[in-house]
Amino acid sequence: MIIWLSKQLLNEWWNYLSLEAKANASDNPRWHEAINGPDRAGYWEPMKVESTTLTKLKAWKIIPITSEMNILDSTWAFECKRYPDGNIRKFKARFCCRGDQQVFGIDYVDTFAPVVSWTKVRILLILSVILGLDTKQVDYTCALLHAPITEKVHVRMPRGFEEEVKALKLQKSLYG
16 A cells, blocks of 8 residues: 655654754844844843853953954854744854964964764764663863963954953963
């Protein structure tokens, strides 16, 4: 017996089984969309948390701007996290440095990305099953910001938190 299903019904069935969250283009807004849109309060709160967290981690020093500084632009990356049914779970805001504006030998000497390969993750999971070990998931806040930097990297203050004629001298790496 052959059962015919419409493409729409198949898509709905797949979304249901895969618990696919219903996302849209407004889930990653730009600055003006986030701050002037209907979810402005939802984005403003994580911006304050991000700024406070980075300050507590001593990620930067606030210093006066001088003419010899190469000041990199900063930007905010926004995201709206959703439950599988499409309802909003939480709003996220991440302060990022425009690393593409860095000059080799002045702002940086070397670059790296501290990430693990999926092959190693799979091997560890297989070993945990074979050896009967428990596994846990951990989500570190500002995980990439614990590495100190030695180069002089200056960044514009976060939009919405600016102080006149001041910049940030990074003491720890930032996203971007």
